[in-house]
Amino acid sequence: MTTAIAVLALAIAGYSLFRLDSMRDKLDTANDTLAASNSDRELLRAELKSQASRERQAHRDLNRRLDTLNDAPQQLQELASSVEELRGRAEGPERAWSRSEALFLLELAQRRLTLERDVETAIVALESADLRLASLRDASFAAVRQEIAKELQALRAVQLPDTTGILSRLISAEERASKAPVKGILLTERNGLDRSKLPDGMFARAAAVLSETFSNLIVVRKVDGVSGSVITAEEALLRRQHLQLLFFAARTAVIRHDEQAYRTALAGARRSLGEFFDLSKPETQALLNEVQALEPINVDPQLPSVSGSTNALRRMVPSRRGPE
Secondary structure, eight states, X not given: OHHHHHHHHHHHHHHHHHHHHHHHHHHHHHHHHHHHXXXXXXXXXXXXXXXXXXXXXXXXXXXXXXXHHXXXXXXXXXXXXXXXXXXXXXXXXXXXXXXXXXXXXXXXXXXXXXHSOOHHHHHHHHHHHHHHHHHHTOGGGHHXXXXXXXXXXXXXXXXXXXXXXXXHHHHHHHHHHTTOOBSSEEEOOOOOOOGGGOOSSHHHHHHHHHHHHHHTTOOOOOOOSSSOSEEEHHHHHHHXXXXXXXXXXXXXXXHHTOHHXXXXXXXXXXXXXXXXXXXXXXXXXXXXHHHHHHTTOOSSOOOOOOHHHHHHHHHHSOOOOOOO
């Protein structure tokens, strides 16, 4: 029994020693792990401090850059001005010539439209100026080209009268007016006796004179309300010439694009035809119809302004006067 107890105690003591050693190993491992964790924590803390320091530095750098960017618009404007100045100094004679030629064409279009109302020539001049600016390949002329496009669109929308056709019709009317039938009875002078055609012999000559005298003594004509007045040949000629002058004044107004004078002249011709000419005749009625057809035509349509593109380009091309 004693031996068994001693063996059991020895076994328990050995097992206890084994467990104690195993516990010590685990404790040592835990201590090592804790030490490693503390070391990693210190490293992480140091890294966090370094990261915070870098963030503060980055924030200061960002603020400094933002302060610098506040001056960027002014710097960009100064840079653009410098670039434009350098471009103006460095551009060659060909570019300067093309730009000046475009300005001349725009001014030509404005003069032709203002002074002579020549829409077709103004359109051609504007198109040529746009081609000159397009050949420069410079984006700074985009605003000028936009103005040119608007002006071209406005000019193409103008309804121009057929000036040549109107003048031809007025010339024809003026020629027909010289032969228009005048209202009234035309007073004619009696023809005198042609004594060279009298027969020989006293009695035969006396009989011929008496016959001619009695034949011209009384003249019977049909008189109505339309042609009841009696007019002389000079009055008929004067009325025709007055009508011709009215048509001539209308032609002059068409050439000068004077709408008021054109309508006044045709209105006068219409009144003259109604008062002094025989409208029962087909030629007179046809002439009146022609006047009524010509009267509503607008010979002076409103024209748009083309000064916008000229002013825009002139502002971009300031006059440079060197020493004489």
